[in-house]
Amino acid sequence: MSPSPFARLRLARLLLAAGTTVRALAWGVVAALTLLLTAAAVDGIVALALETRHSLRFVSLGAGLATFAALMWRDRRVWTLRRVALWLEERDASLAYTLVTAVETGDDTFVRSAQESAWTRSARTGALSAPIVPLAATVVALIVLLLLPAGAVARIRSPRPGDSIRGIASRDAARSRLSPLVARIEPPAYTHNQSSSIDDPIEIRPIAGSIVTFTGQGSAPGVVAHVNAESLAANTRDDEWSIRLVAGAKPIAVRFTDRSFERLVVINSIPDAPPVVTLRSPARDSVLRTPTGTLALSADASDDFGLTSAMFEYIVSSGEGETFKFRSGVIAGKPITAPRATHASITAALPLDGLKLVPGDIVHIRAVARDGNNVSGPGVGTSETRALRVARTGEYDSLAVEAAAPTEEAKNVVSQRMLIMLAEALERRRPRLARDSVVGESRSIAADQKRLRRTVGDVVFMRLGGTQSAEEHTDEDSPARAKTMQDLLARADSATNRSTDPIDFQGGESPVIAVNKPLLEAYNAMWDAGTQLELGEPGTALPHMRRALAAIEKARQAERLYLRGRAPQVVIDIDKARLKGKDKGSSSTRPGGAFTAGDSAAHALESRFVRAIELTPRNASAAIDSLSLLRIDALADNPSFAATLIPAIDALRRGRGADATAALARARRSLAGPSISRDSIARWGGIP
């Protein structure tokens, strides 16, 4: 059974709709391609900015869609049967409006079946012929597209930074090869940053240590980059020249020259800052009563690019007076494994028992972190240091009181006094004791006296000849030792002046001996006391012991005046001492000239600034270059002034005269300081 007229009509409608849709689509494509091709052609003449090319893609797409939509809207009636019927009626007069009538009435008996076959043919023909023209136009556009240089199309089709040199290369040999210019920045590997490209740079801010490659169109010979006093020639590759350099720590201006053309690019490196470390625990200095337990350590570290390690360092200082010993160590925290860890918290525990601390020891603790800078570093950041002190026995261990440790002499005083008390007690009990007991106890006191004498001897003889007392290292009763002791005594005797005459030193003798005269006296007195005590005569030993005590007291007065950490006030009688010195000085020359270096540099900057401003009305481009170079030179010494030049340079480049004037006025104030204004005429120069 053949399809009804309405069915055939619907088929015709479908065919016509397909045709119009294809036509609209084709015209949309043509519109988009035309825009793209026009943009590529324009870009070949005048290099379009990256943002413009980005937006052109969307504009082209939008234009294509708009064209498609507009045509579909215009031909929307193809979807109505009545319109299709009218269209068929226009092509077949024999229908005599029966088809339209049938559509309007819904009665297909109006239509003779002999006519139906012609509809489909007409509709097919119409559908096929509709898109012919736009498809032909599309083909033409595609041909043109293929004829254009790949680079030119790519710049429009997929614009990206650094493609400014990929446009249509100019065949004009006289043209400057410095424009367009692309800078490719490859940061140091440890930063884990991506490489980037900048088209037509004026200033670039790479990380210090980055490799910067400048590329332009054309051959290399004749293209040179001048950096300070150095000149770098370009290399050629694929009809492009390139120059490579490494961004140092200091800002530089790179001046490119190509015959009579010049171009300036500023490289203002970003330095890699060292890590910032904060010690959280221990939170403050403290004094420990007993050095046991475990000390919890924690710290935070941060870095701009990435940390590689963080740890705690400690130094243990043991000793007092002039004698100290030091031990140091490292406590590692949890290792930092993440490649770009810019923050880290480290914790550790410091077992105090393991440090074998004794009263008086001081432990200094700090946290240290390192970054991955393998160009100029690594950068090391350290925290504040905490000091933990182990309290001495009997010491007032308050955080508010910085009590100094008792000195050697102070300890000796205490010990000598105790020995005297023991000897006096023995002497009092002597009538009631057996001789053996007296001798035994007396020798016991003698042994203590000997130990004390050795301590004093260690101090005295270190200062004399730098060698420790031989007593410690040889057997007590050996003749060699005795000989050594006798020698020592002889030295001590000869060095100790028991008269009141001042010692007259020849050149080379240490004047320290004079200071330790009391200690030498104490040493000798102890020696005499020890001899008597060994013989079991405490009563005879007592005067020597008291003499030793007095000598030690005198030594404390002469050397360290510490009494529980407070230094005594020694007030000099200035009038009495005035000009009593034996020697006379001589006049000298005060160095000068170098002291003005700093201000000369500022003055030089001012002169250059003035010259650059004077250049502005005559040659804005030269003024911009002068200000750019001035900014580079000012970055180190006057960064605030350098910062004020940026808006001025920018305004001059954009041709905004009023903005440039205001910015230059601010720069002037920053450089030379503000003017001083008064609401009256100064009577006397600039005072007040």
Add this chain to the structure above:
Amino acid sequence: MRSLRRRLELGCRIGAFALLGWLIGTSLFPAPARLVETASTTNLGERLSSWTRTPTSVALHATLEAAPSSQAIAWLAALRHAGHSVSWSGSPAPAVVVAEPVVDPNGAVRVNVAAPANSRVTLADVAGAIDSARVGLLGVSFTVPLTVDSLVARVNQQSLAVAKPADVTPRAVFVVGDAGWEAKFVASALEERGWKVVTRFAVAPGVNVRAAEEPPLDTAHVAAIVAIDSSIEALGPVVRRFVEQGGGIVLAGSAAGARVVSPLAAGSVGPRARRNVAANDTIGLGTTGYFPVASVRDDAVALERRASGVAVAARRIGAGRVLQVGYDDSWRWRMAGGPGSEAAHRDWWSRVVSSVAYAPVTANTQSRTFDAPVASLFGKLGPPRPAPVSSRGTVDPRLMLALILLLLLVEWTSRRLRGLR
């Protein structure tokens, strides 16, 4: 009726002939015309070029509420010289601007502007606006560290222009005193500021720390002496000669009490005013006391007063200047002052020395460095006068011709209506 009509016709005829005769007469013997062209402050600049092409019979009058520029005044004077009648009226506010170089290693410029009280004065140069101030009494003063090309001061609606004066390169400053912090830091501050400093510091009897080459004490080599204390006595009477020749001397602390300089000082040295400084005080200039200038001389001027007396006073001796500064420990301000105290100390001492330093006067420092437009206006064009009244010698001849034709037409029409030819 008929006679009345005839009389009317006769009257028209006579009137027409009379007017014709008057026309002929005035064309043979014309009365002088008197035209006046005027301009105001706002459009004077534009009118000057057209006035130049105006015949000298036209009087030119400017109504000025603000003094015009020097060029405009000179142009008006030239027009008068060329034969024009030029006059002006109005009450422009008088103002004068003077620019002089500051004796400073960095080459600053001082601009003094005299203007009526409460006027707003703005200063600018080629590089843009510099500063502005309102006149308190007689004028305002600007000290500008860095100027580019010429300077323009705007007072109300007037613009006063001056050339940038040439920099003056100062000579050395001689700092003399006992070795101490004040001497050291005064010398340091001046050196850091760019001054060439020569020192003589006494350390012990016969022992000094001095410059490698001590220049002769005259204005060809030394611009100023800074005496930190009474050790200036050692220089002797050459000090007075130096000052009288034009050199400057700063007497700091108790230096004014030294015999060799006390006759030059602005006053005597009073007992030291000492302020108790609390532990947490921020130290500024004078915080820790000073030697007041007592018995200020009649020809001296007190420049700075404090609660305990005059701290700074100045005096002229011959061609030179003497500044007595009571502060003897400004170094505390530099070292222990608030933020910026180091720079402030440096600048202050530089200003002190600048105010007395000898500077040779050259022609370059005086040319085109002042502008007084109102005075110039009076000088070139005389005092203000009322605007002249414009007048014409004859009635417009076209009007006369029209009247003649009207009278003849009336007469002819009346005769025709009577049937006559």
Add this chain to the structure above:
Amino acid sequence: MSAEFVFATAQYDSGDWDSAPLLPANIIDTIARYTEINVAPTGVIAALSDARMLRYPFLYLTGHLPVRFSDAERRNVRQFVERGGLLFIDDHNHDIDGVFHKTATEEIARTVAPLAELPNDHPLYSSFFKFDGPPTTSHELNGWGDNLVHKHLLAVQRRGRIAVLYSSKDYSSEWNYHPDSKRFLSVDNTRFAVNLVVYALTA
């Protein structure tokens, strides 16, 4: 007469800053003996963490223990140097392998600038008495410390002037005695201190 020169000892938190308590009095005595400099009869202690340390443009710092500046101490020392003060540091251990030297030089490098050798013809050595270089002390070869004679002092200079002077020669031990003991000496071993102070007051 100028304001007094006050000998100030720097107090810092991390170590034994007061290890040479007699040195100030000794130096004050020396200044009075050879010069007419107006000097205060007693010294003062200036805490580096307190901004009032800026009131003393000459500071003496010594010790045996590690030197680790707190943030406040570092800030004040930096400002002190920038404003023209002179910080004299002496290693009481006279040991360039020791913790005082290592930590103090690290702190100075971090706070101000790295130390560099001072030439022996620097004006410091001729500012009052004439020396061919830094005078040797009796402690340099006493078997303690590094047992070396250090031929140079180290310094950081600012605008052509010494801002930080560093010694490994143990002047702290050399000069740490009561001035009355000078009568025993044929040659006053504190004369170099005069050069130091004169340089500080005149350069």
